[in-house]
Amino acid sequence: MxxxxxxxxxxxxxxxxxxxxxxxxxxxxxxxxxxxxxxxxxxxxxxxxxxxxxxxxxxxxxxxxxxxxxxxxxxxxxxxxxxxxxxxxxxxxxxxxxxxxxxxxxxxxxRPGALGRRLFRWLNFGLLLGHPRLLGLAASGARLYQASGLQRLVRKSGLVRLLPGTLPAWEALLPPVPAKSERTGPPPVTPAEGPRRARVAVLTGCVQSVIFAAHNRATARVLAKNGGEVIVPDGQGCCGALNAHGGDHARALAMARRTIDAFEVARVDAVVVNTSGCGAHMKAYGHLLADDRAYAERARRFAATVRDLAEFLAQEPLRGPLVPVPLTCTYHDPCHVAHGQKIKSEPRRLLAQIPGLRVVELTESDWCCGSAGIYNLTEPEMATRLLHRKVGHVLATGAEAVVTANPGCILQIQAGLGAHESGVRVMHLVEILDRAYGGPGGAR
Ligand code: SF4
Ligand code: SF4
Incomplete structure (x- = not known):
């Protein structure tokens, strides 16, 4: 009814x-x-x-x-x-x-839904995303679940199918959680190498900081190689993008205010972001907080300093020396980089400067892979249709790796390629850049 x-x-x-x-x-x-x-x-x-x-x-x-x-x-x-x-x-x-x-x-x-749904949203949007320490604890719990073999048992026995609501979809997409020792962020300050180009702050993020902390460390290294004095502001947390996309407007506002508070004290030339949804959302803080007397002007100023990682780096040629990365890759445009920030040529220009790297274009490269924040968890059927379409195009390129710039896309495309047992890797742009500087990519 x-x-x-x-x-x-x-x-x-x-x-x-x-x-x-x-x-x-x-x-x-x-x-x-x-x-x-x-x-x-x-x-x-x-x-x-x-x-x-x-x-x-x-x-x-x-x-x-x-x-x-x-x-x-x-x-x-x-x-x-x-x-x-x-x-x-x-x-x-x-x-x-x-x-x-x-x-x-x-x-x-x-339509807040039944009590179970409301509790689940509060747990995720309110408790975990709003409190980095609790998110870290949850990551440790997930790590134990995976490392103890319990996950394998739950999946093999079919118990996972008995979970209520969208929980089976959440379980299926749970990525391998790194050990606590691997979940450390970049140092508070990384000095610029060579002539200093800018003082920049990096967003370490929420999910990014527990699942892909290695990408954050690689981001600091690559920025420093390119003349960035890299600051990691204390007290930062989730920027609120997932909340905003999920209809949780009040908490998204609170998270935006907290992010501005944390970054303002760093007094930087630019705030560099390596996750597409966060970058697009932070660039919109001026609009989001336009009716907040205390924050409207600060939000506008802050938003004007936000740069996607590729956008920031591509302003100048990459500083050398670069070592060859012998790989054939293709590039998937995350929606909130290509459409949310209108950034398409910059990542390709960066990849083109890496010796040994061959880049082949991907059909429908800027079509959504179905990840879309938490869409693959709330609308698994449509998300799966779009993922199949994306994976089909990736496999048709013959590339050994898909390069992209968003944790959600990485997990989604990895899951799709894994189901095909294709062996094609999914990498963040910063992993490739870090490798070109002789680093291990995101793996350190
Ligand atoms: S492109 Fe779509 S959204 Fe834009 S004016 Fe035309 S119908 Fe409306
Ligand atoms: S799914 Fe369609 S309507 Fe929705 S944002 Fe994408 S292009 Fe626009």
Whole structure:
């Protein structure tokens, strides 16, 4: 049975919003349909309501009070990946990412779900992502589960299928958790090698800091090789991107404020980010905190300093000497680098400078792999369809490695390639760069 709700009817001619979150950008849509061919869910399902134009129509109708938040509306909006491929091609400049985040927050407000679901979201979005120490403890628990052989037993016995809700999907995607000794971040300060180019701070992140701490250490090394004096600000945690994409708006705001507090004291020229969703989200802090008197100006200033790792490095030629990396690779564009930050040529320009490395282009390189924050956990069926499509294109290249720049994409594509027993590696861009500087990639 459909339960219904909608935001308060707007004042005639006034700006459109869903419970205070602006969706006024819906009025920019001229219904041309140019975005449809670039939308992964429209491509898979072929239905207007699973296209950007259809979703914009629903969001506008909700904000105007002409449509109710029915089960079917929730379904079509929830299936959106928030990949923002539609934003890239839209000639009218519709800020689609903001619209869908407001819509997802509206869904969570109206449909928080049963107690179990609410507890699970609080555990993840509130407790773990909000408290790095607790996240570390959870990582140690997951490590024990894997290293003790319990995971193998649970999977082999089929017990995993008895878990409720989306837990089987979470279990299936649980990556190998490194030992605690491998989960250390870069030192608080790494001096620049050669002439100093800039003082930069790095975001070590939440999931990134426990699963891919090695990438953070490699990031500091590569930045230092390129003249960066690298600072790791104390007191940083999750930037709030996962919360924002998951409709958890209030906590996303709190995390943004905490991130700004932590980084401001470092007084750096740039804040460098090696995870795509975090970089795109932090660049939007100015918009996110625009109504916060204490933070609006600080958020705008902070956002202007945020740089994706490739964006920062590609401003100048890589400093040598570089050693050959004899490998054929292909590059997968994470959505929130390609569409969220409009960065496409920079990673390719960096790869082209590495001796011995052969780069082959990937068909649909900027199509979502299905990871999309926690989408592969909440919408496993569509995520799997998109993953199969991505893996098919990767295997067709004949590459030995896929290079990308986001932990979610790495885990998702690794899972897909693993199912094919293909032997193709998935690497972060910084691993390749680190290797070219004689380092072990992310493995140290
Ligand atoms: S964000 Fe991605 S999935 Fe959502 S409507 Fe746009 S192109 Fe489609
Ligand atoms: S391309 Fe832009 S203006 Fe055209 S339908 Fe899509 S969102 Fe609307």
């Amino acid at each position: 459909d339960t219904t709700t909608h935001a308060s009817p707007p004042a005639p001619g006034g700006p459109l919003s869903l419970h205070g979150l602006s969706v006024d950008g819906v009025n920019q849509c001229v219904h041309c349909g140019l975005c449809l061919a670039y939308c992964p869910t429209f491509s898979e399902l072929g239905t207007e309501m699973d296209s950007p134009r259809g979703r914009i129509f629903m969001i506008k109708s909700l904000a105007e009070g002409r449509m109710t938040l029915s089960d079917s509306t929730v379904r079509h909006l929830s299936l959106c990946l928030d990949c923002r491929a539609c934003e890239t091609v839209c000639p009218a400049g519709v800020p689609y990412g903001r619209l869908i985040e407001a819509a997802k927050a509206e869904i969570e407000r109206d």
